[in-house]
Amino acid sequence: MASLFESLSAEELEGAIERYEAEVAELKAQGIELDMARGKPSRAQTDLSRPMLDAVSATSDLTDEGVDAANYGAPWGIPSARRLMAELIGVDAKNVVVGGSSSLDLEFEALVHAWVRGVRGGTPWGRLERVVFLCPAPGYDRHFAMTEHFGVENVAVPMTAEGPDMDVVEELVKNPEVKGMWCVPKYENPMGITYSDEVVRRIAALSPAAPDFRIWWDNAYVVHGLYDEDDELLEIFGAIEEAGGGDLVYEFASTSKVTFPGSGIACIAASPADIADLEATFAIERVCPDKLNMLRHARYLPDLAAVKAHMRRLATIMRPKFELVDERLREGLGELGCCSWTKPRGGYFVTFFGPEGSAKAIVRLCRETGVTLTGAGATWPYGDDPSDSDIRIAPSYPTLEELGRALDVFCACARLVCARLARDGRAS
Amino acid sequence: MASLFESLSAEELEGAIERYEAEVAELKAQGIELDMARGKPSRAQTDLSRPMLDAVSATSDLTDEGVDAANYGAPWGIPSARRLMAELIGVDAKNVVVGGSSSLDLEFEALVHAWVRGVRGGTPWGRLERVVFLCPAPGYDRHFAMTEHFGVENVAVPMTAEGPDMDVVEELVKNPEVKGMWCVPKYENPMGITYSDEVVRRIAALSPAAPDFRIWWDNAYVVHGLYDEDDELLEIFGAIEEAGGGDLVYEFASTSKVTFPGSGIACIAASPADIADLEATFAIERVCPDKLNMLRHARYLPDLAAVKAHMRRLATIMRPKFELVDERLREGLGELGCCSWTKPRGGYFVTFFGPEGSAKAIVRLCRETGVTLTGAGATWPYGDDPSDSDIRIAPSYPTLEELGRALDVFCACARLVCARLARDGRAS
Numbered sequence: 001m002a003s004l005f006e007s008l009s010a011e012e013l014e015g016a017i018e019r020y021e022a023e024v025a026e027l028k029a030q031g032i033e034l035d036m037a038r039g040k041p042s043r044a045q046t047d048l049s050r051p052m053l054d055a056v057s058a059t060s061d062l063t064d065e066g067v068d069a070a071n072y073g074a075p076w077g078i079p080s081a082r083r084l085m086a087e088l089i090g091v092d093a094k095n096v097v098v099g100g101s102s103s104l105d106l107e108f109e110a111l112v113h114a115w116v117r118g119v120r121g122g123t124p125w126g127r128l129e130r131v132v133f134l135c136p137a138p139g140y141d142r143h144f145a146m147t148e149h150f151g152v153e154n155v156a157v158p159m160t161a162e163g164p165d166m167d168v169v170e171e172l173v174k175n176p177e178v179k180g181m182w183c184v185p186k187y188e189n190p191m192g193i194t195y196s197d198e199v200v201r202r203i204a205a206l207s208p209a210a211p212d213f214r215i216w217w218d219n220a221y222v223v224h225g226l227y228d229e230d231d232e233l234l235e236i237f238g239a240i241e242e243a244g245g246g247d248l249v250y251e252f253a254s255t256s257k258v259t260f261p262g263s264g265i266a267c268i269a270a271s272p273a274d275i276a277d278l279e280a281t282f283a284i285e286r287v288c289p290d291k292l293n294m295l296r297h298a299r300y301l302p303d304l305a306a307v308k309a310h311m312r313r314l315a316t317i318m319r320p321k322f323e324l325v326d327e328r329l330r331e332g333l334g335e336l337g338c339c340s341w342t343k344p345r346g347g348y349f350v351t352f353f354g355p356e357g358s359a360k361a362i363v364r365l366c367r368e369t370g371v372t373l374t375g376a377g378a379t380w381p382y383g384d385d386p387s388d389s390d391i392r393i394a395p396s397y398p399t400l401e402e403l404g405r406a407l408d409v410f411c412a413c414a415r416l417v418c419a420r421l422a423r424d425g426r427a428s
Numbered sequence: 429m430a431s432l433f434e435s436l437s438a439e440e441l442e443g444a445i446e447r448y449e450a451e452v453a454e455l456k457a458q459g460i461e462l463d464m465a466r467g468k469p470s471r472a473q474t475d476l477s478r479p480m481l482d483a484v485s486a487t488s489d490l491t492d493e494g495v496d497a498a499n500y501g502a503p504w505g506i507p508s509a510r511r512l513m514a515e516l517i518g519v520d521a522k523n524v525v526v527g528g529s530s531s532l533d534l535e536f537e538a539l540v541h542a543w544v545r546g547v548r549g550g551t552p553w554g555r556l557e558r559v560v561f562l563c564p565a566p567g568y569d570r571h572f573a574m575t576e577h578f579g580v581e582n583v584a585v586p587m588t589a590e591g592p593d594m595d596v597v598e599e600l601v602k603n604p605e606v607k608g609m610w611c612v613p614k615y616e617n618p619m620g621i622t623y624s625d626e627v628v629r630r631i632a633a634l635s636p637a638a639p640d641f642r643i644w645w646d647n648a649y650v651v652h653g654l655y656d657e658d659d660e661l662l663e664i665f666g667a668i669e670e671a672g673g674g675d676l677v678y679e680f681a682s683t684s685k686v687t688f689p690g691s692g693i694a695c696i697a698a699s700p701a702d703i704a705d706l707e708a709t710f711a712i713e714r715v716c717p718d719k720l721n722m723l724r725h726a727r728y729l730p731d732l733a734a735v736k737a738h739m740r741r742l743a744t745i746m747r748p749k750f751e752l753v754d755e756r757l758r759e760g761l762g763e764l765g766c767c768s769w770t771k772p773r774g775g776y777f778v779t780f781f782g783p784e785g786s787a788k789a790i791v792r793l794c795r796e797t798g799v800t801l802t803g804a805g806a807t808w809p810y811g812d813d814p815s816d817s818d819i820r821i822a823p824s825y826p827t828l829e830e831l832g833r834a835l836d837v838f839c840a841c842a843r844l845v846c847a848r849l850a851r852d853g854r855a856s
């Protein structure tokens with residue numbers, strides 16, 4: 001990108017840096033303390049789900065289509081909750097297991113299954129010398145941390161505006177040591193983009209060398225659009241069928257950002273043979289998941305239409321925040337010509353791209369000035385953004401007013417860092 | 429044991445067998461269908477916890493001592509829930525992590541931690557050639573199934589009326605391949621006995637060859653006494669301190685059989701260094717557990733006194749069932765002289781001991797006659813009870829009337845099997 005700073009003389013640039021330093025110093029003096037680090041719903045959002053807490057009360061019928069939700073049993077979830085989650089992600093309920101309150105937990109459990117038992121009778125991954133996961137980056141830091149925790153080798157795959165660079169993916173899966181790939185296909189964390197039909201079809205048609213290769217398809221933001229016109233994600237299992245079938249995907253979703261973070265319900269979906277394979281581990285792990293919380297959810301949000309109506313109410317809180325991000329970044333950084341950012345139509349994050357070598361410095365300066373951001377590089381495997389240029393912005397938690405102030409700090413810090421970089425670049 | 433059948437002539441014995449066969453045939457004709465297989469609370473018991481479902485409602489304060497239970501955060505549990513579980517098991521709340529609804533799940537996660545990461549920096553168990561667990565038997569079938577699932581070698585250790593045979597345990601832990609031991613120290617599943625102070629002290633003083641040896645101390649029935657006079661279990665971490673300290677135990681508990689099975693809250697406690705070590709894995713696994721369910725529990729059962737009052741109400745339902753088991757077994761089998769059974773003062777199970785070689789036959793005959801029991805041998809590693817003599821009886825789920833009928837079937841079947849065994853023994 002051509003930067004405004006290139007058109008300035010050395011003296012003009014020094015003058016700009018001095019003005020920017022004064023701005024940052026002034027903001028710092030205000031003693032701001034704001035957090036834009038995590039994709040955490042605001043209090044106003046969680047309050048909208050409060051009525052759900054009355055959906056199961058002391059006098060409620062605690063059975064669900066003959067299943068007693070108040071006792072052991074139904075290890076794969078109560079019928080109505082399995083149907084609800086299946087409808088959300090567009091698959092058949094018989095291929096869905098609802099379990100626990102966290103999709104991250106289910107992703108971990110699926111990894112444990114592969115690690116300890118092996119996928120469909122394959123060698124347990126824990127017994128292999130080398131296991132590689134493909135990590136479209138920037139991506140979700142907790143995903144990468146999980147495979148890193150297991151000693152898996154995370155390999156970054158470039159992201160495009162349509163999803164992972166499939167030329168790279170198709171090449172890499174020829175290596176039988178490549179056992180998996182992380183994907184957040186809709187309103188991707190942190191770019192906010194949705195995989196194009198073309199990318200989903202190429203994913204569905206992959207022929208990995210490893211028969212136990214699986215994609216951890218984390219459909220975290222499946223119903224999390226901000227506008228009436230929602231991004232359309234091609235349903236992956238249907239796409240696999242069209243491509244000739246096969247066992248390729250573990251899909252995950254949860255209501256963590258629909259109802260209560262941490263107290264939602266989560267699901268895993270897979271092919272019939274894969275689900276049966278996974279159930280063998282789940283059955284060892286627990287007698288059954290919390291079915292009363294499933295009942296609470298299924299009664300409050302009986303179907304996709306109810307979920308969508310609920311999400312529209314949530315979107316009225318989120319949409320102005322996303323729009324404020326774009327507005328303030330345009331106002332504060334637009335004319336510099338060296339910064340860009342995504343304009344997601346859903347999800348929880350905006351990704352900001354500064355000039356090469358700017359991200360760590362901006363995040364550090366923001367922190368010193370009172371605004372906490374996700375660590376620069378966190379969205380890359382091993383925290384290593386090779387160009388040190390992208391920053392994840394999570395606008396959901398602060399109020400609109402706080403967010404505005406945080407963005408002012410962000411812009412002031414980014415301006416200063418960009419100007420200094422321009423000077424240093426000129427000097428070297 | 430001297431059997432009544434020994435005093436009978438061959439003809440008398442044949443006559444008895446014919447009478448017993450007629451009895452069983454008559455019961456079978458009644459088309460009974462009863463289940464005494466699992467330690468599952470009855471509907472009357474779970475109904476007693478219904479008021480808890482109103483403890484958190486749409487209008488409740490959803491914070492707990494400053495922690496927002498309705499959002500992400502507090503990965504080790506909300507303060508009041510950690511304090512509650514700590515008080516239940518008699519340890520310091522700072523060494524307790526409350527997470528999820530299932531202690532079995534936490535036991536699995538601790539095993540995953542050891543398997544994938546290693547205990548306190550030790551070699552991950554998944555990388556070792558051989559990992560051995562000690563399994564006091566009869567014990568809890570789901571425990572043994574879990575280590576078996578990981579490929580651990582389960583080694584049976586004889587149970588005594590005071591707990592595991594510690595002479596055997598002390599000898600076995602000299603082998604550095606021995607990495608763990610399963611224990612249900614109070615109202616043990618399935619014998620119902622509580623470890624004596626002497627046994628707990630010897631456990632606390634163990635010096636295993638493996639520095640990463642840990643005991644999975646499943647205090648599942650810590651508040652599950654049936655009588656005012658509760659069995660006293662020596663608190664294990666205190667005993668370890670007295671023995672000179674060390675990191676030896678992961679302790680587990682839950683409210684699955686206090687409130688709602690599968691929808692309770694569960695905890696793990698360990699030494700400060702061990703808890704920090706485990707938290708490194710838990711932090712990777714999920715953002716946070718379901719804290720609204722913790723809030724529900726902590727408000728309905730704010731302290732140990734409240735839990736004990738609640739358990740006394742539950743005991744009024746359970747106690748008559750345990751007493752009926754003893755009464756019917758005495759009436760139906762007492763005079764035979766070849767059967768015995770435990771008389772637990774708490775917990776969920778009674779263990780029946782028949783003559784050698786009788787258990788599988790009794791369980792099979794019961795099933796044919798309409799009563800499902802836990803499979804014979806299930807309480808032993810690999811399902812292998814070397815003397816084929818013990819049977820787990822789970823009296824909690826049926827009503828008192830159903831239980832009476834199931835016990836009549838059990839006694840009739842046991843009588844017939846014992847008489848046939850006496851005849852076969854005489855013939856050989």
